[in-house]
Amino acid sequence: MSLERIFTPIKMGNMYLENRIKFPSIATDYVTDGEVNPQITAFYRERAKGGVGLAGICLCPTRLDQGPWLSIYDDRFIPGVKEIVKIFHDNGTKVYAQLIPGYSWAFPGRPVEFVSPSGISITGRVDPPYRLGGPRRGTATSRHILDESEIAQITEAFGDAARRAREAGFDALEFGTGGQYFIGQFLSPLINKRTDNYGGSLENRMRFCLEIIDSAKKNAGADWTYIIRWGRQFREDGVTVEDLKSTAIMLERAGIAAIDVIAGWHEDPVPMIQSSVPQGKWIYLADEVKQAVNVPVGTGTNIQDVEVAEKALREGKADYVYMARALVADPELPRKAKEGRLKDIRPCINCGRCYESAVVDEVGLSCTVNPQVGREWEYVVEPVPEPKKVFIIGGGPAGLEAARIASLRGHEVTLYDEKRRVGGATLLAGVIDQRIEKFNKYLQRQVKKWPLKEIRLGGKVTRNLLAETGPDVVVVASGGIPPVLDVPGIDGSNVLSGSDIQKLLGGGAIGRGGVGQRLLWRLASLLVRYWYNFGFVRWFLRFPFPFKKRVIIIGGGFAGCEMGEFLLGKGKQITIIEEGSKLGIDIGPVTRWVMMGRLREGNARLETGVQLEAITERGIKVRKNGASLFLEGDTVLLAKGLVANSGQMKNMIGNIANTRFIGDCSEPGKIMEAMKSGFLLGFEV
Ligand SMILES: Cc1cc2nc3c(=O)[nH]c(=O)nc-3n(C[C@H](O)[C@H](O)[C@H](O)COP(=O)(O)O)c2cc1C
Ligand code: SF4
Structure with missing residues (x-):
């Protein structure tokens, strides 16, 4: 597929972009006290060199408690962020500042507080899914309800922050106000129960956001480019697609020059970015918004491959694409794509570890497939003086x-x-x-x-x-x-381990079972040795070899749960047993709830607190709460991890x-x- 559309320049407000690939601003958690440092500078230098049309830097307009973003709540932060702007401009890339306060605000003389339109949250919990510089987990007892004078202070602070961002040389300003964070929450009738000027009608619920835009324009100039991220909510009575379209029209009227349509809210009970979500699933949202406005509309969220983006743009469903994780995984994606080197692009595997490192664990953004992420400043490939x-x-x-x-x-x-x-x-x-x-x-x-x-x-x-x-x-x-499991029946012909399968997929043979089964293994190993095809293996696993109909998985960690979820999709009946009290203990929060949900939906039998006592041809004997149980199954898969x-x-x-x-x-x-x-x-x- 030629990538003509994605590499066609586009005008966005007063900016001309070389291509239609945007690296959206992301929280890196590389900063201390909001200041620029060599780690974040090096991270962005790599992204600036990669050839994106537009890149974003998150800046926080309020003081936070060790937030994951750079700060811009004071003039003293201007020189630092100027350095980052220069890096992008030196590489011929346009760069915008995203103003994003997350869930919190720090009013003068007060600690950082979670703030909200009406003191309630969608989940019913005080703590949001990610702290993002707000109070530490479990320490906040409420989400403070903003009064009108506090709203005015925040609006003013956004204006000041916008002025600073312009002084730092950014090409545009993005409002990180849509979606789940506290300003976006005003839009949601589910959690905005106010009866003042900021609650009730759609116009009232939009007021805060529009006042912020107005304040930014007054302080930083109406001749600058203002863009926004905006999304729906996957909840009954939440922010609907129709709301999304009506509010997009209001934003356009307010002078917004481009709208990134994001999928939904972190709190929504819908998987958005996990690997089980098909690529391009959310393009329809941009398509809807595009029908309502005349400014450029961006699509993204779970678009990893440039071809998927190109197709959406060609079909007129969006004007540009934002790709966050794909560009974390390979900052050179745009350049490689332009040179026709698609096969050299290091693919993001949708594992979610970047979110977990940057915003859940707060240890700094890392990437599974690109270990250089966050280490660009310390590790640079240079020739060694004495090769070994x-x-x-x-x-x-x-x-x-x-x-x-x-x-x-x-x-x-x-x-x-x-x-x-x-x-x-x-x-x-x-x-x-x-x-x-x-x-x-x-x-x-x-x-x-x-x-x-x-x-x-x-x-x-x-x-x-x-x-x-x-x-x-x-x-x-x-x-x-695999750890040694000393239970009767462990060498049975119905027992398989992850390493056995890995060995087979690597072209090796498995010497287990009777003559017939060994022959099957031999044939399978010859097949994969000379003709290995992931799709074929995936398809083949619906047949009763090597997994028969009822599969018992020993070990409920990531490996066992992932395999269970996969085999459910192949029509198998799954039982997972785990010694500990919780399944998927080693699965990160971004993925775990989705995987567990799919196992439950597939009627997998999930047993925790269970000790394996023996394996027989008909299943396994286990002990749970002091009592013996027999769980029936045809194939037993050992997935207790590795040592x-x-x-x-x-x-x-x-x-x-x-x-x-x-x-x-x-x-x-x-x-x-x-x-x-x-x-x-x-x-x-
Ligand atoms: C580690 C990480 C941090 C993020 N932080 C922000 C943020 O601060 N502001 C924002 O608007 N989006 C943030 N995002 C969301 C991305 O901009 C993007 O919308 C999302 O990852 C979906 O796009 P993707 O599938 O291309 O990654 C973050 C994403 C990641 C991976
Ligand atoms: S950590 Fe995983 S999801 Fe994030 S960019 Fe890297 S490969 Fe993609």
């Missing part, structure tokens, strides 16, 4: 990332994997999740482009081999192993000086942790 011979055992995410960085730095890298294809855990995860399939394929292609000395697949690493090659450094990234494998690997390779263990082999985790350990090792050797 580096031998990497294991071509999973950790080994590959170590190989990439070490080879780019000039080391002589040999990558070895006993499987016949690289990707490690992504080989299985890619069957379950098509975004990970995309990532695996990306890795398979890229590994051939990195300056590795050699890639050896499908053979065993022996002590002799290591002695012959004489590496300076051996990096062991061979993955973890480190460094001990076994040490025995295998012998006592070689300068051996390093990374990834699951040293400390089992998810793809993000594996990639990070490979990245750091690549810089360390």
Whole structure:
């Protein structure tokens, strides 16, 4: 598909944009006390170089308690943000400031408070889903109801902040007022129960937002470009699509030059950004708004692939696209797309870990597939003065990332994997999740482009081999192993582990079961060895091999729940048992509620606080609350996670000086942790 439309320049207010890809402003949590620092500067430098048409920087117009955004509530912040503006302008990229206060405000002489139109929240809880610089979880006893004089103070503060942003040199100002945050909440009849000028009719509910726009224009000048993010609410009696359209008309009249149509609110009970949500699902919202206004309308939220965006623009459903996570994952996406190098774009896998790191855990924005995110200022690939011979055992995410960085730095890298294809855990995860399939394929292609000395697949690493090659450094990234489960029946022909399947997908054979079953395994391994296709495996799993109809999954962590959700979709009946008191304890909050909801909807039997006692051909014996239970099932899948494998690997390779263990082999985790350990090792050797 040619990408003509997305690379056609567009006028937005007084700005001319080179292309129609916008990197929306996001919370990074890299800042302390709202000040610019080398970490955030380096993060934006990478994004400025990547070729986006427009990029955004969040600025907070009020003081917060360690918020995730830069501040602009005082003139002293102007010089810092000027630096960031300059970085974008030096790279020929337009940049806007987004004014965003989140859920909170700090009035003079008062602590930071959660504020709201009527003191109520959609969930009924005082704490919003993300604190975003507001009171620490559990410390606020209410959401303060803003009175009219406080509303006026906030409006004035927005005006001052807008003036500062203009002084800093931004090309435009965006109001981060739509959606869930407190100003957007005024629009929602569900939680705006006011009877004054700011409640009741749609006009009244829009008043606060329109006054803010007016104040910004008065302070920063009506000749500047003002844009906004605006969204609906997926709740009965909430902000409807019709409201969205009527208010968009009001915004256009107020001088708004472009509208980003966002999906919904964090509190909405609808998955919006998880991998189970089809790409482009929310384009229809922009299409609706576009029919109501004449200013450019942007679509986005769960658009990862440029082709999906191009199609929406060509069909006239939107004028531009905003892509946040796709550009976190690969800041060079626009440049690569323009050069026709779509296959070189590192795909975002929709895992949600970026949200979790930046706004839930408040540890700074990180990305699973791009470990450089947040580390751009410390880790820069430069040639090493003395290249070393580096031998990497294991071509999973950790080994590959170590190989990439070490080879780019000039080391002589040999990558070895006993499987016949690289990707490690992504080989299985890619069957379950098509975004990970995309990532695996990306890795398979890229590994051939990195300056590795050699890639050896499908053979065993022996002590002799290591002695012959004489590496300076051996990096062991061979993955973890399943924990030993000492229960009767564990070696039964109906028992499978995640590692068995991974081995099979890597082209290896599984020596289990009777003659017939072994033959089937053999055939399957030959098939995947010479003709491996994620889609085919996905399709094939609806048949009763290797999973029969009733599957019992031992282990209710991420691996078990994800597999359970996937197999439900293949028509299997699922039982998941977990020793602990909670399922999915290692699943982040962005994903967990969606996964649990789908398991429940699929009538999966979910048992917690259960000890496995034995496996039989008809199911499993367990103990729960002191009583014995028998759970029927045909196939038992062991998914109790992995344990480190460094001990076994040490025995295998012998006592070689300068051996390093990374990834699951040293400390089992998810793809993000594996990639990070490979990245750091690549810089360390
Ligand atoms: C870590 C993170 C922080 C975000 N912070 C903000 C924010 O401060 N303001 C905002 O308007 N949107 C914020 N967003 C939302 C994005 O701008 C975007 O609308 C959303 O991620 C959906 O787009 P995507 O699927 O392309 O990522 C954030 C997104 C991420 C991933
Ligand atoms: S952390 Fe996950 S969801 Fe976020 S940008 Fe990276 S790959 Fe995408």
